[in-house]
Amino acid sequence: MTQAPPKFEIFVVTAPGLEKPLAAEMREAGFKKPKMMPGGVRFRGNWQDVWRANLTLRGAVKVLARVASFQTMHLNQLEGLTADLPWRSFLRTDTPVRVDVVTQKSKIYHAGAAKERVEKGLRAALDVETTDDAPVTLKTRIDNNMVTFSLDTSGDSLHKRGFKAAVAKAPMRETMASMFLRQMEYDGTQTVLDPMCGSGTFVIEAAEIAAGLLPGRARAFAFEHLATFDAAIWADMRATDAQPASARFYGSDKDAGAIRMSQDNAERSGVSELCTFTHTSVGDLEAPDTAPGIVIVNPPYGTRIGDKKPLYALHASLGRALKERFTGWRVGLVTSDTGLAKSTGLPLETPFAPVAHGGLTVKLHTCQL
Template sequence: MRRTRLHKQIRRQLLEKKQEFFVICPPGFEKECEKEIQTLFPDTGPMKAEKGGILLQAPLSFAPEANRRLRTASRILMRMARFTATDFKGFQKNLAEIPWQLYFPEGPLPEIRVLCHKCRLYHSDALAQRIRDFLSSKKDRESGAPCIQEKPLPGLYLRGEKDRFTLSVDSSGPLLYLRGLKTAGSRAPIRENLAAAILMASGYTPEIPLADPMCGSGTFSMEAALMASNLAPGSFRSFAWENWPAFLVAPFAREEEPTQHLLPAPIHASDVEEKVLTDFRALCLQHSFLENIQIQKADFFSLDAPRGEAGLIMLNPPYGLRMGTKKAAGILNRRLADHLQKKWQGWRTGILVPGEQKIPQEFSRLTCRRFQHGGLAMQLFTGKTEDMHLHTP
């Protein structure tokens, strides 16, 4: 292949030195994301956990592999530039110093997202328009790599903090919780990457059974099956990094990892709604790694723990408008604790509860993790079923 000026720039500025990445994850689960990065990418340099993500330095190849393999990540950004600007003239001068052809392909302009805090240049729409005008006027954009139309386009992220600006290019495209598997959802869906983080925080490993008795569209069961099958969660979708010039001029060759079709431990999924179970069964029939999930229609309070080794029971009970009054929520918490202690002894549990509720007395001996889910404050209670506190009449 003929080496062009673009090849040389990519090699010198991107391939021969480490890049700075920011891995965005669900706020409250930075610990799980950091541990996952350390496990999957042990050669990655020092990491810094920030609210909502992990900052790190890694080779350019981190972008394709991390997007495909990380289960807890929401989006992965790579830093392009940092500069200080207090007026639009200075802002545009800094834009002119960035080698844009290294980060974006020819053709459509990237989607631009701006967030500013305590900056003299505070108007996000005006900043975004300055960038669009600048990119539209650049003649040398046409000397870059042509984009692949059917692949997601990389977006551009600008963040300003006290007149200090950071420009980043997106490597993910659609948010990473979109695994490319589901076509139907339930009334209260948990995002897939959040479900993976919750399972990790609750103590799930593929070697132990999982019970998902309020499974809805089956997100917890599906994520557990992905883990147990050693299947990368991004195996079924495309990413924005596939339209990065570096990978357009030198396609990235990934190594396929062996998958495991038989689950090392059973996954039991159930719900009271036939419609969501029908959709989940149909999804399981489309993918071999889901075929061994055991699905049944049942009310949780009619279920005993499966025979054999104790594992993790994951509970996402109704809340908010589905639950009704606080009194009804309190009654449900008491019923859950009572049933878990009587019928699920020896099991670990993860229970989701709205954040506006006070810590239920029944769960006061469990570990509480606070987080956000779709703008709603939530609490995750984890521990052993025997640690639950029951009211005495």
């Protein structure tokens, strides 16, 4: 009988405040017993689960594989215990490693000194090069004298999917957009419209979900440089066919450049046939000839662009257009400014946790029209 691959702890990072929808996404995707933690969701799995999490989870920012831990209070012991770990099971001798260290509430309090000792331990065990521009990062956390080693299996943040060459001034990250859509109860069948679409993130994300396109389908990952990687299994895992989508997706913006960006990004993402982008202001916004669906928007707010006085009129204009022409639609508005949200005149509620975004805290305000 074939022995099952060993399981270990895997931590899926997301934006603080989005742990709950990420956990829901993971349960739906078949990841076993996901448990919410501050800043992410953990579960136990094997290396194929690591690859699948990177490939398929739309709300994940990073996937960390926790490979070892021990307790120590001395730098010499840190180096020695690091050298004793079975690094050849995870790392390749021909692939450099970057070591990052965070330490708190510990006898080993100097992160730079700890980094040097961990690097020495790695070189003793594996004779591997350690550099700050390596394709593999070993994250070392020393907390209350407990050392935990995690391999960053993602590399670049997972919101970087390889399709968005053009971005607006204050873009919504794809990972956040997907979780806000989930909180809006989007399931791939509803029409989605963004009246201030910028570079098209909400619209394109919704279209990709409807078409069954995996978020990591076209990018590279750090786990491809690990000793645990199997190229044949990975090729089979990534070979997923798109599915027909019945819904359509709409974006509009008063900035003609934003419309061109959105169209280009949709083309690169392979969903341009599902998306329509229109150069128009929110005051002239019209509902598409479809069943009522979801309006979701991340409008400018004062902390992001400076003077916010003109924004009250913009939000009021948006609210009027939605009330007059979007009866039956569900509305989601992402903002850091409750006053601006209220200026829409819409019966907005805030049923979800606030989310950390670019040094700000934003909330998803929702209502049914």
